[in-house]
Amino acid sequence: MKTSALIFMSGLVFFTPVAFIYGFLTDFTELVGFPAMLLLGLMAMMIGGGLWLEHRRIGRIPADDLEGEISEEPYEYGFYSPWSWWPLTVAAGGAVAFLGVAVGMWIVPFGAVIAIVGLVGLVYEYDRGNHAH
The missing domain is CATH 1.10.287 (Helix Hairpins)
Structure with a gap:
């Protein structure tokens, strides 16, 4: 520090x-x-x-x-999924939304929908299926 x-x-x-x-x-x-x-x-x-x-x-x-x-740190950094595609989906949604700000505001809702789908997928990735905790 x-x-x-x-x-x-x-x-x-x-x-x-x-x-x-x-x-x-x-x-x-x-x-x-x-x-x-x-x-x-x-x-x-x-x-x-x-x-x-x-x-x-x-x-x-x-x-x-x-x-x-x-390992000497007194806290955990968290768990990050090594093979998850959901962060890429969230980033693509953000990119499309910001493209909409530059090109036309009608594109922003499409980017927002893609980002929300990616965010929900990222949050619930380990909630069900083979990788459930």
Whole structure:
């Protein structure tokens, strides 16, 4: 967690000078880039500060150890089906829906139906049949 905090904190060191360089090159007339880069640096600092405070509260975690194993983590990552086609169906539905936003809103319901069918299939995949838990 300490490494993650330092990586995010370095965003402030990078984005703040880049914002001022960008502002200088555009004579501070471009009203989106300069404030956006400043806010990006501040947001990176905010996330890094939160991670740093969490590191001070918890201490070292197995992810900080170069020789650490996943089994040393105090929680489970969850179960992921290795041969499931349902995530691909959900992604295809999302892709069709976003295509509808770009091409025509009449396509969005088709994408939503495909995504909902994929989501229901993904949730209930291990509820019945040969793979039921």
